[in-house]
Amino acid sequence: MSSADNRRIVREGRRNGGGKEKGFFQKVHSPPSPLNDSLEGEIQAFLIDEDQLHTYDDLTKVNPVTPSTVLKCLQARYSVKVFYTHAGCTLVALNPFQPIPDLYTLDVMKEYHGAPQPQEFKPHIFIVAEEAYRNVQGQLEPVNQSLVVSGESGAGKTWTSRCLMKYYATVAASSSVVKSQDTVERIERRVLDSNPIMEAFGNACTLRNNNSSRFGKYIQLQLDRCQLLVGASVQTYLLEKSRVACQLANERNFHIFYQMMKMATDEQRKEWKMPPGQCFVWLPNSEKTVEEDCFHETVEAMVHLGINTERQRQIFRVRYYSSNPQNPYCC
Numbered sequence: 001m002s003s004a005d006n007r008r009i010v011r012e013g014r015r016n017g018g019g020k021e022k023g024f025f026q027k028v029h030s031p032p033s034p035l036n037d038s039l040e041g042e043i044q045a046f047l048i049d050e051d052q053l054h055t056y057d058d059l060t061k062v063n064p065v066t067p068s069t070v071l072k073c074l075q076a077r078y079s080v081k082v083f084y085t086h087a088g089c090t091l092v093a094l095n096p097f098q099p100i101p102d103l104y105t106l107d108v109m110k111e112y113h114g115a116p117q118p119q120e121f122k123p124h125i126f127i128v129a130e131e132a133y134r135n136v137q138g139q140l141e142p143v144n145q146s147l148v149v150s151g152e153s154g155a156g157k158t159w160t161s162r163c164l165m166k167y168y169a170t171v172a173a174s175s176s177v178v179k180s181q182d183t184v185e186r187i188e189r190r191v192l193d194s195n196p197i198m199e200a201f202g203n204a205c206t207l208r209n210n211n212s213s214r215f216g217k218y219i220q221l222q223l224d225r226c227q228l229l230v231g232a233s234v235q236t237y238l239l240e241k242s243r244v245a246c247q248l249a250n251e252r253n254f255h256i257f258y259q260m261m262k263m264a265t266d267e268q269r270k271e272w273k274m275p276p277g278q279c280f281v282w283l284p285n286s287e288k289t290v291e292e293d294c295f296h297e298t299v300e301a302m303v304h305l306g307i308n309t310e311r312q313r314q315i316f317r318v319r320y321y322s323s324n325p326q327n328p329y330c331c
Contacts, residue, residue, distance in 0.1 A: 084123035154209035172229035193301035263295035
């Protein structure tokens with residue numbers, strides 16, 4: 001029951017002498033008002049034209065704006081494979097739960113980046129990215145821009161963040177006139193290589209999401225006065241460390257453990273004291289192949305970020321021991 005309902009009940013109780021009812025107030029059901037009838041009529045009139053609902057690319061154009069009308073419009077757009085919708089200055093993204101190969105290509109990036117008015121294009125995450133980038137470009141003094149990616153588990157936050165980083169790494173290096181191309185490419189590579197490492201060590205398969213980020217992250221991309229990418233930093237918080245040694249039923253450990261289990265060499269298995277064909281009964285959904293074939297990609301990313309072979313060995317050794325309940329060093 002909402003606080004508004006509580007306030008209404010109290011007022012009605014007081015009007016009916018409820019002060020002597022020992023705290024019990026009876027809600028009086030009044031007949032529906034003409035205003036409610038009018039709103040319901042407007043909603044039905046709006047929803048009756050189902051063939052046009054998918055054309056609303058901005059939810060502020062929906063009239064009347066109610067949960068029913070907004071959700072129906074989003075449902076209609078989803079059914080015709082349109083996954084982005086404006087809501088004023090906010091962009092609503094729907095997870096397609098399937099690969100959309102032509103939605104994030106380099107050509108699409110260039111199209112939005114080179115458009116005189118990107119806002120005139122159909123809604124896309126690249127419009128938001130480009131607006132923030134141009135806000136930085138259009139200022140004489142450096143002005144920070146922030147993009148907040150929020151949503152429930154499985155909504156697509158990780159993928160959206162990945163697309164944003166790829167977009168900035170591309171457009172902020174496309175007009176390189178000051179720094180050498182090798183330097184720009186090296187920075188771009190490091191920015192993008194932070195993703196597979198963060199996902200391997202911080203993402204897990206849950207009941208609702210096969211690639212769920214089990215932590216929050218603040219990613220800062222740093223541009224110089226020529227709007228060229230010169231660096232980046234990542235801050236993480238609220239990492240679910242307890243998941244290392246204990247998971248809920250039908251959920252899994254972080255991806256890196258499964259990558260190590262599946263892709264480790266004979267030498268690594270010997271170093272980690274991992275018996276051949278070792279199987280853990282506490283690993284649910286072991287038949288899944290989510291993110292398990294990416295071990296070499298994770299190692300390659302670590303190399304590009306300056307993590308040498310010896311440090312990698314230490315990280316993997318600690319990671320395996322901490323996840324193995326049969327190991328005497330496991331907490």
